Amino acid sequence: MTTLDLDNQTCATSLKLLGDFWTLRIVDALSTGTMRYCELQRRVDNLNPVTFTDRLKKLEDAGLVQRMEKSKTGVSYCLSNRGQKILPVLEAINTFSREAHTT
């Protein structure tokens, strides 16, 4: 048996979504809290607007990122409760990067 349960459609969908460098960078940036569009884009190394919007839209469509529009501050984004559940994946990558380079 493999580690991933790819026979399960939700797992295959999750892998497709999370197996992407920029998506993980956006989630990581949002792990610090709510952020305005421009600030978020700046945090992910000024990723080109097309890719940035595409990845953000995919996260929004999957219910992992919430878009909030306020008249005063403009558009902001944050991780939804479900989106917060991606953070252990980032932590696992962090742990891997530490462990894999010390052994």
Next chain:
Amino acid sequence: MTTLDLDNQTCATSLKLLGDFWTLRIVDALSTGTMRYCELQRRVDNLNPVTFTDRLKKLEDAGLVQRMEKSKTGVSYCLSNRGQKILPVLEAINTFSREAHTT
């Protein structure tokens, strides 16, 4: 502070490597044990040879996958000890896919 320690170069490198759908699929396939080239390629949905070779090479160059050549059985691949440390990342994706769809 974000979840990933991207100021650390090894973390940035790990994210670049693991933030890729096909790389994660190859690691997942190899989590079951040593595998011959053709079998491995078949397991990752007959991924096109160019992408397959590229991802496999990157994993090999990073010391995460070992290539073994035997006169009788041809070329086989397995996860190295360091490569095994990627498995918690896959487990975290599995857990996410279960939890994110039940809440």
